[in-house]
Amino acid sequence: MSSTSGDGRDRDTEGRARNARPRDGLGRPLPYGTDGVERQPEGVVRTPEETVVEAQALLEAGKPFHAHEVFEDAWKSGPTEERALWRGLAQLAVGLTHAARGNLTGGAxxxxxxxxxxEEWGAASGRSRPYGLELPELASWARKLAEVVEQDERAVDAEAWAPRLRGGKA
Known part of the structure; x- marks a missing residue:
């Protein structure tokens, strides 16, 4: 739960800063009072299977910013030896977010x-398909999208470019 403090900033019940502004599907802030996309709850501990399924649904819905938050929860709450995997997946989702927002350099x-x-995590762990994730295909998808963004010099459609985490195109 958030509230506005006397200084106009959004705070949770314990006084920590929280941004309660509504957001669009790409995580961009909208004016207060505007209907936005429901935000992902923070700090949710999910199984790897739940993480992959939820992130895939968000990606397919054109919400890579929200998928990034799901991966970030896995990165922060998962086993130490898997944190680099989940962080890399979060980077892919936020890269798609930036490419869709028009931040082409940052997205690429x-x-x-x-x-x-x-790829590095897969090589170091000896696992190229953890939890059914197709790491080689995801890396290839990301590099192709980076090239497209740089060549076309325009924002991409996040839903159209959503990757299949478990192989192939969404």
Missing amino acids: RLLRRGAGAV
């Missing part, structure tokens, strides 16, 4: 960084 960088991270 994050897509390539995420691709490298998931």
Whole structure:
């Protein structure tokens, strides 16, 4: 729960800063009072299966910012040896977010960084398909999208470019 403090900032019940502004499907803030997309709850501990299923649904709905938050929860709450995997997946989702918002340079960088991270994690762990995730295909998708963004020099449709986490195109 959030409230506005005397200084006009959004705070939770314990006084920590929280941004209660509504957001669109790409996580951009909207004016107060506007109907936005329901935000992902923070700090949710999910199984890897739940994480992949929820993130895939959000990606397919054109909400990569929200998928990034799901991956971020897994990164922060998961086993230490898997944190780099989930962080890399979060980078892929936020890279798609930036590419869809029109931040082409940042989007391409994050897509390539995420691709490298998931490949590196797969090589270090000896697992290229943890939880059914197709890490080689995801890395290839991210690099292709980075090239498209740089060549076309325009924002992409997040829903149209949603990856299949478990292989193939969404």
